[in-house]
Amino acid sequence: MDKLTVAFIGTGRISDLHALAYLDDERADIVAVCDRNRELARMRGRQWGLPEERIFSDYHQLLALPDIDLVEILLPHHLHYQATLDAIAAGKHVSVQKPMALTIAEADAMVAAARDAGLILKVYENFIFYPPVQRAKSLIDNGEIGDPLTIRVKSNSGISPTEWTVPASARAWRLNPEECGGGPLVFDDGHHKFALGWHFMGKAEEVHAWIGRTEVEPGAYLDAPAIVSWKFPGNRFGSLEAVFSPELALDTAHYAQDDRIEITGSKGVIWVTRGHGKMMDVPPVVMYKDRQTRSFSDMPVGWEHSFINSSRHFIDAYFAGEPPQLTGEEGREVLRFALAAQESARSGRAVKL
Numbered sequence: 001m002d003k004l005t006v007a008f009i010g011t012g013r014i015s016d017l018h019a020l021a022y023l024d025d026e027r028a029d030i031v032a033v034c035d036r037n038r039e040l041a042r043m044r045g046r047q048w049g050l051p052e053e054r055i056f057s058d059y060h061q062l063l064a065l066p067d068i069d070l071v072e073i074l075l076p077h078h079l080h081y082q083a084t085l086d087a088i089a090a091g092k093h094v095s096v097q098k099p100m101a102l103t104i105a106e107a108d109a110m111v112a113a114a115r116d117a118g119l120i121l122k123v124y125e126n127f128i129f130y131p132p133v134q135r136a137k138s139l140i141d142n143g144e145i146g147d148p149l150t151i152r153v154k155s156n157s158g159i160s161p162t163e164w165t166v167p168a169s170a171r172a173w174r175l176n177p178e179e180c181g182g183g184p185l186v187f188d189d190g191h192h193k194f195a196l197g198w199h200f201m202g203k204a205e206e207v208h209a210w211i212g213r214t215e216v217e218p219g220a221y222l223d224a225p226a227i228v229s230w231k232f233p234g235n236r237f238g239s240l241e242a243v244f245s246p247e248l249a250l251d252t253a254h255y256a257q258d259d260r261i262e263i264t265g266s267k268g269v270i271w272v273t274r275g276h277g278k279m280m281d282v283p284p285v286v287m288y289k290d291r292q293t294r295s296f297s298d299m300p301v302g303w304e305h306s307f308i309n310s311s312r313h314f315i316d317a318y319f320a321g322e323p324p325q326l327t328g329e330e331g332r333e334v335l336r337f338a339l340a341a342q343e344s345a346r347s348g349r350a351v352k353l
């Protein structure tokens with residue numbers, strides 16, 4: 001069997017988790033890496049078993065290699081668009097991290113370029129592959145809580161003595177709206193929450209948002225506290241509350257954040273009680289129906305599993321010749337959702353999609 005050969009452009013913080021499934025799956029190989037920080041590229045390249053000639057600091061050189069099937073783009077957001085077009089022009093399939101671009105016009109051009117070249121364009125979204133989220137989805141798809149009527153996502157950010165090290169450079173571009181495309185919590189991380197809304201409830205038709213500002217460094221702001229509400233077709237609703245508490249200490253192996261989801265159906269309620277971290281000492285999935293509460297704990301809860309499952313899903317889809325989640329078109333819908341929240345916060349009005 002031919003293997004799926006994968007190259008990474010951007011070997012920053014999150015590349016650790018991206019690489020796990022490719023390193024572990026015998027159907028795929030990581031064959032090249034690039035980061036403009038050459039030392040970082042070299043560190044990852046060595047860690048992943050690559051020879052020196054497969055480690056680059058200019059991604060155009062990497063794209064010139066003939067033996068790459070898929071390029072994983074893990075760059076700051078303002079670079080996603082051009083790097084995707086360059087990779088497609090070089091004949092590579094592309095998996096670009098979320099959000100796929102800063103504007104819908106860019107997203108449209110990326111989708112069109114991939115379609116015209118007959119190549120896959122995938123937007124890397126992992127929250128929908130987090131095992132507790134997958135369990136909640138299969139319970140809902142089995143009709144356990146009836147028709148889903150509302151979704152509530154709550155995201156707490158704080159501080160953590162156990163979090164992984166995030167380089168100052170990774171924080172700096174996120175706090176610069178021109179490079180991030182919006183704020184770190186509602187636009188960057190919010191992409192995942194909008195993807196969850198889409199995953200469980202379908203396309204939203206209207207969005208309203210209040211997005212506050214919390215100064216975390218002189219002149220640099222987190223986009224929190226924030227409340228975003230969504231209207232879905234058929235009298236169904238959703239909301240995201242994102243809040244940063246500067247003295248809230250969280251247990252986590254990754255970011256100092258924890259998320260919870262509550263989905264109410266016509267005959268029951270499901271909670272996903274954890275995400276990056278663990279705030280509540282309860283099972284990861286809890287369901288209430290028929291006057292009884294049931295708990296589900298038979299699944300991995302480490303955050304890394306959302307990445308492993310997302311990449312493994314792509315490898316499966318690639319060899320089956322099926323569309324991956326998210327397709328470029330689906331990523332564009334989630335981006336539209338995220339941009340509408342920003343527009344609503346600016347204008348003070350609900351935005352129709």
Ligand SMILES: NC(=O)c1ccc[n+]([C@@H]2O[C@H](COP(=O)([O-])OP(=O)(O)OC[C@H]3O[C@@H](n4cnc5c(N)ncnc54)[C@H](O)[C@@H]3O)[C@@H](O)[C@H]2O)c1
Nearest residue numbers: 010011012013014015035036037074075076097098169170
């Ligand atoms: N799915 C998730 O949960 C999740 C979590 C974190 C980050 N991400 C996404 O992953 C991407 C990367 O985030 P990160 O946290 O790893 O950031 P990071 O800043 O740690 O990594 C980005 C890397 O890109 C490199 N870079 C910048 N410009 C370059 C260029 N022109 N050529 C080559 N390399 C260049 C930087 O040196 C850096 O190492 C972003 O799109 C982000 O939204 C997703």
